[in-house]
Amino acid sequence: MKKIVLRFLVIGMLFCTVTLNAQKLTVATYNIRYENAGDVSNGNGWEQRCPVICKMIQFHDFDVFGAQEVLHSQLTDILGTLLEYRYIGVGRDDGKEKGEYAPIFYKTDKFKLLRSGHFWMSEVTDRPNKGWDAVLPRICTWGNFQDKKSGFRFWFFNLHMDHIGVEARRQSAKLVLSKIKEMCDKDEVILTGDFNVDQQSESYALINNSTKLQDSYKLAKVLYAANGTFNNFDPNLKTDSRIDHIFVTPNLHVMRYGVLTDTYRMKVDNAKEIKSENFPSEVSLQQYLARVPSDHFPVEVVLEYSK
Numbered sequence: 001m002k003k004i005v006l007r008f009l010v011i012g013m014l015f016c017t018v019t020l021n022a023q024k025l026t027v028a029t030y031n032i033r034y035e036n037a038g039d040v041s042n043g044n045g046w047e048q049r050c051p052v053i054c055k056m057i058q059f060h061d062f063d064v065f066g067a068q069e070v071l072h073s074q075l076t077d078i079l080g081t082l083l084e085y086r087y088i089g090v091g092r093d094d095g096k097e098k099g100e101y102a103p104i105f106y107k108t109d110k111f112k113l114l115r116s117g118h119f120w121m122s123e124v125t126d127r128p129n130k131g132w133d134a135v136l137p138r139i140c141t142w143g144n145f146q147d148k149k150s151g152f153r154f155w156f157f158n159l160h161m162d163h164i165g166v167e168a169r170r171q172s173a174k175l176v177l178s179k180i181k182e183m184c185d186k187d188e189v190i191l192t193g194d195f196n197v198d199q200q201s202e203s204y205a206l207i208n209n210s211t212k213l214q215d216s217y218k219l220a221k222v223l224y225a226a227n228g229t230f231n232n233f234d235p236n237l238k239t240d241s242r243i244d245h246i247f248v249t250p251n252l253h254v255m256r257y258g259v260l261t262d263t264y265r266m267k268v269d270n271a272k273e274i275k276s277e278n279f280p281s282e283v284s285l286q287q288y289l290a291r292v293p294s295d296h297f298p299v300e301v302v303l304e305y306s307k
Helices: 002-021 037-041 046-060 072-081 166-184 202-208
Strands: 022-031 064-068 085-088 104-107 111-120 139-147 153-160 188-194 222-224 244-248 253-259 264-267 288-291 299-306
Touching: 022 046, 022 153, 022 188, 022 244, 037 046, 046 072, 064 153, 064 188, 072 085, 085 111, 104 111, 104 139, 104 153, 139 166, 153 166, 166 188, 166 202, 188 299, 202 244, 244 299
Parallel strands: 022 064, 153 188, 222 253
Antiparallel strands: 022 299, 064 104, 085 104, 111 139, 139 153, 188 244, 253 299, 264 288
16 A cells, blocks of 8 residues: 555656646747738738737737748837847848848747858758749748756747749748758757648648658647638638648647737727617727738747756
């Protein structure tokens, strides 16, 4: 009897040790939509969307996240509000500040940046150019981070694949896998991005069926995905296609996965005031127009790892 009790005590102590050592990491990917005059005329200008996006990021408290379609002016706007973050990345058109970034934002109080870099998704990876049948230059940003408290190290890759070139997307998937294999050895890896392919595509399968990475959607213990990840700036549209993905290595345990379908409201001309018997008389509603902060929904994942 004493041996049985002792055995349960040992198991309980081991469980508590594992639980206490478990650390959480909140990761996201978000295509914020590049700033342009056309969106302004359609009522989706960056000036009105930026505060909503920044507040969303702060509320959901992302520890580290990859973004796409970020112009340098937008980068400056985001960092001007999100003071707790820094970024790594360069513009894809010149390797400096021109063109869209695929930046990685990270909390400076939580992580130490050990090294960072980028490569173009092309046959020539070390300078700006278009690869295969891509219509635009495409870039991948990477960083090697260390948790300042636990010492845990991980690699983070963030990319934006071409929206037209089928062969470019296929070869880009192969390229990023080869880079991860070459650079990261057996370390933990997170790969985020706008892949411009959904969960049914060959390019997606190349990554998800690899021995290194798997879609966090497939692994999540708690799944919240009432919609896909592209919305075309219309909150009333529905799709099951997920083109924004977060892939992780096996030792990163996916506790939660969510497609964040947050909206905000804008005033409309000649808005009517609405009263109802269903709520107190001093309460009233006004007609507003529902909008989304970007033409993509962000994806958030809560990961757990051991020290």
